[in-house]
Amino acid sequence: MTSPLPHRSATSTAPERQDEEELHQRRTAITALGHELRALVDAAVRTTAAPSTLNRVSDGVHRLTAQLIGHLRARAEVPEVDEFPGGVRMYSPVTGPGSPLAPPLRVTRLDRGATGTCVLGITHEGPPGYGHGGISAMLLDELMGWACATAGMPGMTVSLQMRYHRPVPLESPLRVLAHVTGTEGRKVYVTGSIATEEDLSTVLVTAEGVFVSPDPEHARALFPSLRSAPG
């Protein structure tokens, strides 16, 4: 599976097709809104417009927000458009096509690993012109989590050690990599790295992480809306 939009099955029965059609429409609309929100956020943090323009835009955005807040889901409720665990997360702050925070990272599963591509924008800036170190940690944490899932052990981060070797450029295609290096009981050891697509041999950031796959009872207590077994 790669984010953002999953494919529809060609072999479904009629009611399933209808459900799938509706799901596809909702995901498409969520993706379109996410795209516009990211453009808005990018323009908002980059603009040099006059205060009168900023005030006018604030009023407009306030009115638009009011159209959405009558339809909010409960905290911890898994969105109907998602597949949790181990699948589509439409609003993930890392991979979610519907999230204004997400670059979004496009993920491809590998054998006991994963690779992701994205472009960071000015919204993700730390030092002028470069990515924030916390954003690099976020990209790696997520992809290393996907690596655990591909190894059949979806887990939560208990330790993430970051090393920043070179600054990560903004507005430049990036390649993120993660691999499971070993397991010990419910613990999964994972490594990750970030490089630019232009120069894959120069590693900018590396990480080592430990993830723990909660036992089923603990997982159900943490995630009451867990619908299926992880894996």
Ligand SMILES: CCCCC/C=C\C/C=C\C/C=C\C/C=C\CCCC(=O)SCCNC(=O)CCNC(=O)[C@H](O)C(C)(C)COP(=O)(O)OP(=O)(O)OC[C@H]1O[C@@H](n2cnc3c(N)ncnc32)[C@H](O)[C@@H]1OP(=O)(O)O
């Ligand atoms: C089953 C459903 C799982 C769902 C997992 C969730 C997401 C994955 C879903 C899909 C995957 C797809 C994509 C990935 C998406 C996102 C990835 C982002 C990941 C995150 O953003 S996630 C948020 C930040 N994360 C936390 O919010 C964790 C807070 N934490 C806890 O909630 C508990 O920690 C828990 C429940 C994890 C384990 O609790 P527990 O009670 O089951 O485990 P326990 O304490 O017994 O430790 C067991 C063994 O881990 C060792 N150990 C413990 N801590 C250690 C440490 N710091 N360093 C080294 N080793 C450590 C112990 O020493 C022991 O080792 P030993 O067995 O050898 O004694």
